[in-house]
Amino acid sequence: MIRNAIGRGGRAAVAVVALCAVTASAQGPAAAAPSPEPGPARPATLAEVREELDRLYHDAEVATDAYNAAEERAAEQSARVAALARETASGRAALERLTSRMGAAARAQYRSGGLPLDVRLLLSADPEDVLDEVGRARQAQHGVDGLLRERARVLKELRTKSDAATAQLKKLRGSRKTGADARERIEQRIAAAEALETRLEEKERRRLLEMQKDSADEAHAAFLKSGAFKAAGKGASEEGAIAVAFVTAQLGKPYEWAAEGPDSYDCSGLTSQAWAAAKRTIPRTSQEQWRQLPRVGLQDMRPGDLIIYHEDASHVGMYVGGGSIIHAPRPGRNITVADAGSMFVLGVVRPDRRP
Known part of the structure; x- marks a missing residue:
């Protein structure tokens, strides 16, 4: 759909340029068509x-x-x-x-x-x-x-x-x-x-992935150094174990915005459907999950809890134990396991009915 929209926009742009050229030739040499404006430049590094x-x-x-x-x-x-x-x-x-x-x-x-x-x-x-x-x-x-x-x-x-x-x-x-x-x-x-991304050469794409991984590793190492996970890792509740099993079964499926499965998910679509499998209805969006669900300290975190990321609570993943989450990262990526501290952690919420 996006590519079709771009294609239509491209044809429209060609038509506008052609119309300008015809108008300029009708007005004579003194009314030359202006040069087309350059598109946005790719960042330098x-x-x-x-x-x-x-x-x-x-x-x-x-x-x-x-x-x-x-x-x-x-x-x-x-x-x-x-x-x-x-x-x-x-x-x-x-x-x-x-x-x-x-x-x-x-x-x-x-x-x-x-x-x-x-x-x-x-x-x-x-x-x-x-x-x-x-x-x-x-x-x-x-x-x-x-x-x-x-x-x-x-x-x-x-x-x-x-x-x-x-x-x-x-x-x-x-x-x-x-x-x-x-x-x-x-x-x-x-x-x-x-x-x-399409304007990058293959070696640049590989290097970009390495840089993104290095950045995530550094963030997670700093988070571990803070001692946040020292006491974390207690066993999941019965409901939490069902939710963890659900997200684990979705590994490898693609991210798709606004999707709630079964073939693709966005980040909060994945977590809300996981808890639905455990017979627990939770808010659909990560921001509402952060706002409405009970919050717990990082040191009290257990599998099945949801880690909310970024200051605006725009991303969420499910803690599965061992310092890891399963989440749907972004367009072009698949549901995957990641280090829990690889992004800025806003806090943790618990969908469980019991503390």
Whole structure:
């Protein structure tokens, strides 16, 4: 999809250049077409290339979290809109029934009208029947009053539900707009990163991978030196063991943004589905996992816990013991085992139901 978009953009650019050339020749030699602006220059050194790639993929990951959150909100809002629609339809049916009953009561009252009560008593052979009829008429009037009150209540509920549905639809449109904007940012960042990587020569790509590994190794060594993992490594809970088994079974599958399996995953799609396998529903995004799940100290970490990375909580991996995590790294990479300290650690959260 990204390549097709780039292809269309390229054809459009060619068309614009051709149009400029035709216009310039029509205006004569003095109106020569300006030289096309050069594209963005490749960073000068491999270190700068690595920094730029890290930035682009990080931005894509942040946007992926925004997209996932927007999609989750949109699904909830769509369900609420549908429920409100059903409730509104039920309310309208109740209103129609009330209206029908009120019409029947009004017709009955009309038929029982006529002469004044004193005249009817004088003319009737059995005045008690007339009084009984009057009593029934009064009861019917009370029934009509009750129907009127019920109709007013149903109308009020319908207005409330209609207003709520309108508000939910507005929120739904906002969530879909947020998701569309995030999708565009993701595709732009990934396209830019892929374009930058394709401009590297093979030996530069190999050297870049070495540099990335060296950087991760240095970060992990510094993290180990801090003593954070000294007491870590206690056994997993029963739920945690199921979650660890799930992520282990996904090793080698590709990263794909917004994916929740079974063939590909993004980072939080992997962790949320792993805990779903353990019958535990957790938030879909790494940022919400960090915000909502109970936090534990690094020294208390055990397999199945989630390590949240970067200051903006934009990445997550599952701790599997022995100082290692399993995670879905980024576009172009597969689910893999990595050192737990190979990225900046924000903290640890525990999805377990028990401490």
